[in-house]
Amino acid sequence: MEDCGGGVTQPPSGQALAAPLVRNVDGFAAAKASGTKVVMVTAYDTWSARLLADAPVDCLLVGDSAMMVVHGDKDTLGATPELMAMHTRAVVRGAPGKFIVADMPFLAARKGEAHALDCAALLMRAGAHAVKIEGAQGHTHVIRHLVESGIPVMGHLGLTPQWVRRFGGFKVQARAPEDAGQLKEDASALEQAGVFALVLECIPEALATQVTASLSIPTIGIGAGPGCDGQVLVLHDMLGLNPDFRPRFSRRFAEGDALFREGAGRFADAVRKGTFPDKGESF
């Protein structure tokens, strides 16, 4: 069906929201033009996607952070195209109405255009509306090829976790003037290559603000300060589901870990007291 809308849609009725939600790539440009902040959060499974389906967030990111958050790895390098497609399919099942971006995993954009196309095809066929690719130098031609092939691409600069071994850890990037200059060049190259939005991760606030002002596409920050056009957080950090991980750039908008423990404790208590199951819960 032809879509003549501006790429944004009103949130479900009953929700007190100021801003309409982004629902396609044009919506990202419209959000930047109107000064409306883009809100993105990660999702990895049907259960959380279902809960987020009616939440006033614009966009779900099936991040390769799944490797750390869901699978318990120390970094994201273990993600494969097949695993990302499986998580993407699960998220699409839970939130079919949301704009869903899937991460191209480690090295997927570094083996040439054909390999990148195959990986992107897997993710798009799993239901993603766009893919996200980390970095720029050495593979902007691949990004351009995907865009020209009809695949919307989100860029990602700064602390790109797939480079963690090269960076020597998860550290703030582009503090030195020459690194900041390189990041600005990379951002401009990505815009030229056709990315529709750009994640800026863990870079100085002033740099993120400058990059944001210099681009016509929206920037979505994580640890990049309030000057970005939007913000993204890892769901489990945002909901306080990870008691041992409290990065400075994140904020716990709920105390999910306490809720989990409390629920499990109440269940255990009821079983031991013999109050669960009761007559109504039995056949």
Ligand code: KIV
């Ligand atoms: O994989 C991920 O979750 C990400 C976000 C942190 C931007 O890339």
